[in-house]
Amino acid sequence: MHSEYAVDPEAIGSSWENFRFLIDKFGFDKGRLISRFPGKWEKKVIEAAKEAGVRDVKIQSIVDRLKNGKKARIVDFQRDFEHGESWIKNALREHRARPFHAIVSLNTQEACTVLLRVDDCEDDHTLFCAPISRNVRRTIQDIAVHLNLLVAASKEINIVDPYFDIRGIGGDYRGFLDQLFAICQNYNFTPRRIRVHFGHHDSRPPDHMLRADAERRLNGHLPTDIELELNEWAEKPGGEDFHDRYILSECAGIMVGAGLSPAGANETATFTLLDDTHAQALRARFAPDAEVYTKIGRSVLVRPDGSATLI
Template identity: 50%
Template sequence: MHSEYAVEPAAIGADWETFRYLIEKFGFDKGRLISRMPRRWERKVIAAAKEAGISDVRMTSLVDRLRNSSKNRVADFGRGYDPENSWIANALEQHAERPFRAIITTTTEQTCAEVIAPDLCDEDNDLISAPISCDVPRTVDAISTALLPLAATATDIDIVDPYFELRPLGQDFVGPLAALLSKLAANGCAGKTIRIHWHTHVSRPTPQDLAIVAPGLTKGIIPQGFVLQLFEWDEIAGGEDFHDRYVLGDCGGIMVGAGLSAVGPQENATFSLLADRHAATLRQRFTAGSSVYRLVGQAIELRDDGSATLI
């Protein structure tokens, strides 16, 4: 769903025009993400720009752009980095272990087919072209893998599916959720809050009753430091229908066609990337005081120690 690119700080920071041209190629809504390699990638870009002699005015714009948009463009994929080696040596080593979509660098040495120069990063280049929608098999692994880049980068995540069910009633919603949480923990992500939003129905237990059984339904799937919050919503008369499914974070969002339950490889769900501002607007529908939907009862908070609290 999202392609990972290794972008050399010295290459993107070589001059203002190169920086402006390259930085706009990346973002969650574009399907292309810059790998945080090294960990302080933005600082390396700034240092390279200063060394290149970019003017103070342009430096201010460059720093502001990095500060305000890195959350939407740069993602930590858990890459190793040896500061004793050159950037390109690190990139090639990581590429051999887990391939990037492309390595963008100013090196003049053709080290592999995926190495490209900054001025070749146009939409006609197959290594740069990235789909913003695709069909994802409705399996536990495929769904969780497609959601991982967004979930790993977001501070907290909103999972919106009107039919989401913790109870084993024929559809497996817990499997993809558990796999996503496991992959987040394996990726070294610190504790996150995952909010799950579903539609009210007469067949659903009350929040008080669900708080009693929910710890058993989620036993062993919540990593240390993570929190699950469960919200039940109703439509407001004359207002928006509650039908669409999303996974939303503070860095972007994905619209999910057929739903977030795993039913098997014979079916696909269409995953489509949302524009950043659209994703932020959709998140507001599922917050306290929302005028789009009405919260039913109290939310439930589940923690890694098996406790459940009405909030």
């Protein structure tokens, strides 16, 4: 659902008009993300704007927008950058190692099929088109591919699915978790937590049995520095329905139509990017002190060493 773009600091900083045009094209809710490439990308943009003669009042606007929007637009996947070489040479070399979706640069003379000029960055351009909803085949691999960058960029992932069950009832949810764990292992970031929120049902085991079951079924599955939290919620009489499925994080959110359990390549689920503000409002419904739904029992926290505790 998301694509990573390399954006040359000199291209976006070449004028206030170019900055304003480009920065609004990116965001988790738009499906396009700017790679922090190099590591001090924002500083390079500001330097480029100053060198281009952008007025001080507009420089301050650039600083403010970069600061306020860095979590919503810019991702840092710790890409390699050789400071003795030009930005475009670095981008092309890194693209060969780990492809960007496209490269936005003032230098478009290089032989590369994914180079874009600033004025190419329109929604109808093949390399810039980013649908905010699509049908995704319900295989573990396809679902994981469309969650890849959101999971990789987030410190906390919230999986909301009323039917989620690690016992394998109703779908291969453990296989889905294994794919998320694999994504996390591909990116070397700080520790993170995956929080699962599922619906109450009489067939659900009490929290102490869920703890024992999770310890038995998930031992050896969690990567280092990843914790898994299992939470059961019940609807309140006359309150919000607990039906829709989501992937929510501090960065963004995706609504999932038919659910997250794999059902085979012949079925699809509709994935839709959520507006950032809406995504955070939905995420707040499942905060530890939230009161939209009734929390059932205690949460189960599974640690990388395979142990599980009630919290």
